[in-house]
Amino acid sequence: MTTSILPTYARADLEFVSGKGSWLIEASGSQFLDFASGIAVNSLGHSHPELVSVIKSQAEKLWHVSNLYQIPEQRALADKLVKNSFADTVFFTNSGTESCELAVKMTRKYWFEKGYPNKFEIITIEGSFHGRSSAGIAATASEKMTKGFGPLLPGFINIPWNDHSAIENSITDKTAAILIEPIQGEGGIRPIPEQCLQGLRKTCDEKGILLILDEVQCGFGRTGKLFAHEWSEIEPDIMMVAKGIGGGFPLGAVMAKETAAIGMTAGTHGSTYGGNPLGCAVGLKVMDIISNPNFLNDVNHKAKRFYNGLQELLKKNTSVFEEVRGKGLMIGLKCKVQNTDFVNACYANNLLTVPAGDNVVRLLPPLTVSDTEIDVALEKLESAMTIFSK
Numbered sequence: 001m002t003t004s005i006l007p008t009y010a011r012a013d014l015e016f017v018s019g020k021g022s023w024l025i026e027a028s029g030s031q032f033l034d035f036a037s038g039i040a041v042n043s044l045g046h047s048h049p050e051l052v053s054v055i056k057s058q059a060e061k062l063w064h065v066s067n068l069y070q071i072p073e074q075r076a077l078a079d080k081l082v083k084n085s086f087a088d089t090v091f092f093t094n095s096g097t098e099s100c101e102l103a104v105k106m107t108r109k110y111w112f113e114k115g116y117p118n119k120f121e122i123i124t125i126e127g128s129f130h131g132r133s134s135a136g137i138a139a140t141a142s143e144k145m146t147k148g149f150g151p152l153l154p155g156f157i158n159i160p161w162n163d164h165s166a167i168e169n170s171i172t173d174k175t176a177a178i179l180i181e182p183i184q185g186e187g188g189i190r191p192i193p194e195q196c197l198q199g200l201r202k203t204c205d206e207k208g209i210l211l212i213l214d215e216v217q218c219g220f221g222r223t224g225k226l227f228a229h230e231w232s233e234i235e236p237d238i239m240m241v242a243k244g245i246g247g248g249f250p251l252g253a254v255m256a257k258e259t260a261a262i263g264m265t266a267g268t269h270g271s272t273y274g275g276n277p278l279g280c281a282v283g284l285k286v287m288d289i290i291s292n293p294n295f296l297n298d299v300n301h302k303a304k305r306f307y308n309g310l311q312e313l314l315k316k317n318t319s320v321f322e323e324v325r326g327k328g329l330m331i332g333l334k335c336k337v338q339n340t341d342f343v344n345a346c347y348a349n350n351l352l353t354v355p356a357g358d359n360v361v362r363l364l365p366p367l368t369v370s371d372t373e374i375d376v377a378l379e380k381l382e383s384a385m386t387i388f389s390k
C-alpha cells in the first residue's frame with residue numbers, strides 16, 4: 001500500500017479513535033487493554049479527567065509565547081522538579097532525544113569552561129537507547145541505529161553490558177562523563193543493579209567525571225519511585241527525562257546540579273517550543289499527582305500484584321518465557337518464543353504490549369491501572385500463551 005507517510009515505522013493494523021483510563025477503543029467499538037502506554041508515556045492513562053481539565057483551561061488562556069518572556073507555568077514546574085529531586089536547575093525540551101542533545105552539550109561545555117576542552121568523551125553502555133538524533137544514535141551506538149548514517153558524531157565509547165571493569169578501563173584523560181539508563185528500556189528492561197549504580201557514582205567521584213542518567217523511560221513514577229535512581233540512593237549530575245512527565249503531551253527536560261550546568265549561560269542553548277505554557281501546565285498537574293507518596297505506594301502495591309501473577313504464569317508456561325524482570329510497572333518478559341510473535345498473540349487477545357531488545361516483551365501499564373485491570377491483563381497474557389503451548 002502506498003502512503004503519504006515516510007515509511008519508517010512497522011505499524012500494527014490497529015487504529016484507535018478514543019481512550020479512557022487503561023483502555024483504547026477502535027472505531028468498531030473493540031476495546032484494547034493498553035499495557036504499552038504509548039511506550040511509557042501515558043503515565044496517568046488516557047483522558048485523565050484532571051489532565052483534560054488543566055489542558056482545556058490553559059488552552060483557553062495561553063498556549064505559546066516563546067522563551068523571550070517569563071513563563072510562570074514553566075517556572076512553577078521547574079520549581080516543583082527541583083524541590084522533589086537532586087537537581088538545582090531545569091531546561092525544558094519537547095522529547096527525550098532533545099534532552100540527550102542538551103545533556104551532551106552541557107557535559108562538553110562543563111569541561112570547556114573548566115579549561116579541559118579535550119575532555120569530551122562520554123562512556124555509554126551496550127543495549128542502551130538515547131534517541132534518534134545525531135548525538136542520540138552515536139550515544140546508542142548499535143548497528144541498527146547507526147548503519148548508513150555515518151560519519152557519527154565523535155566522542156562516544158560504547159562498553160559491553162554488565163562489565164564494570166570495562167568502564168573503569170575505558171576512562172582516560174578524555175573522559176567527560178558516563179551516560180546510563182538505570183533500567184534499559186529499548187534494550188529489554190535490563191535494570192542496572194543498585195550496587196552497580198552506586199559503584200558508577202563512586203567511580204565518577206573518584207575520577208572527577210560526570211554521571212548522566214537517562215530516565216526518559218524509567219522516570220516519573222514508572223519504577224515506584226519518582227525517579228528510578230532513588231532506589232540506589234545515589235544522585236546523578238545531569239538527568240534526561242521525557243515521556244511520563246507530560247502524560248501524553250510532548251514534554252521533556254534536562255535536570256542538573258548547578259555545578260554541572262555552569263557552562264549553560266544565556267545564549268548557549270534554546271528551544272522555540274520547550275517549556276511552553278500548555279505543556280508545562282500539563283506537566284505540573286502530572287507532577288502533582290505522581291509525586292504524591294500515596295500515589296507511588298500504590299504503584300508499588302500494584303507492581304507487586306502484577307509481578308506475583310506473572311511469576312505464577314512463568315511457572316505454568318516455561319516453554320513460552322523464561323524470566324520476569326524490571327522494577328515497578330516497568331516489566332519485561334524474556335521470551336523463549338519470538339517476542340514479536342508474542343506481541344501479536346497479545347493483540348489477538350486485545351492486549352497491547354511492546355517488543356524490546358533481548359527478545360523481551362515490555363509491559364508498561366498506565367501507573368493508574370487498577371488491580372482488576374492487572375488481573376484482566378494476566379488472563380489475556382495466559383490466553384496469548386496458549387497459542388504457543390499447543
Ligand SMILES: Cc1ncc(COP(=O)(O)O)c(C=O)c1O
Pocket residue numbers: 039094095096097098100129130131132181185186214215216217218242243
Ligand atoms: C531511555 C530513552 N532515552 C531517550 C529516548 C528518546 O526519546 P524520544 O523518543 O522522546 O525522543 C527514549 C525513547 O524511547 C528512551 O527510551
